[in-house]
Amino acid sequence: MDYKTIVVHIDAHPRRTARLDIALRLAAKTGGHVIGLFATDAVPMPRYAGAEWSTALVEAGEQQMEAACSEAQAVFQAAAAQYPDVSSEWREDGSGALEAVSLSARYADLMIAAQHEPDSDIDSRVGARFAEDLVLSITTPLLLVPYAGRFETLGERVLLAWDSSPQALRAATGALPLLTRARDVQVTVFDADKNPQAHGEMPGADITLFLSRHGVKATVSQQRSVEGDIGCAILSRAADQGTDLIVMGAYGHSRAKERVLGGATRTIFESMTVPVLMCH
Known part of the structure; x- marks a missing residue:
């Protein structure tokens, strides 16, 4: 693909x-x-x-x-x-x-x-x-x-924010043309202990295996957010890793004719510093 x-x-x-x-x-x-x-x-x-x-x-x-x-x-x-x-x-x-x-x-x-x-x-x-x-x-x-910044590279160092959701899986699949070419792919699971049934015994292991079958070499890590602020945790991790692309699911719903974003998604929309590939 x-x-x-x-x-x-x-x-x-x-x-x-x-x-x-x-x-x-x-x-x-x-x-x-x-x-x-x-x-x-x-x-x-x-x-x-x-x-x-x-x-x-x-x-x-x-x-x-x-x-x-x-x-x-x-x-x-x-x-x-x-x-x-x-x-x-x-x-x-x-x-x-x-x-x-x-x-x-x-x-x-x-x-x-x-x-x-x-x-x-x-x-x-x-x-x-x-x-x-x-x-x-x-x-x-x-x-x-993002509305500010220069992006001389894209997809060389990728952060995949993983939570085992259908949205995150669609984003990972949609990013495969970039992930297969990346030099470094970090699969990062935030606050895995808050939803253990979704992740299994080894959070991030299943998606990493899935990606490996497409030729993507990824490293898994787990991170804790501060007071449950996943959006800020993603941005902080991306900055620490020198990430040039974030891949993540987008969350939201319609309410009274208005589309409403989830908390982490809204934080990324407001404060992104590198390009972000999203799927809903």
């Missing part, structure tokens, strides 16, 4: 170049095809705007989006030109960011998107909860790229 179709979400934020570079580098390694998908949300109309003002605002918004799309396409084409051996294509979808990206993700091996940047002066044209909603809406592995 390899990533033969990689979709990277493109928005109006300049940090899209980091996502593009990661997508193209991965495709160069896996022989994949990169789809740059420009998908944003419509410009909201103020409630006080009358019919005449609404028409003018809509026209102005459409012009801004056309300009942003043209600029993003130029960035994508320039980035793709640096990888002449990688096939790529450009797509635009004005149906709304979440709907458009979710649809394209169905026919991809890997989806790449960005962590939300709080308090940013730059309007990326997607909602603050876009990435959170996306990971709970798709079954395709989602690679989230």
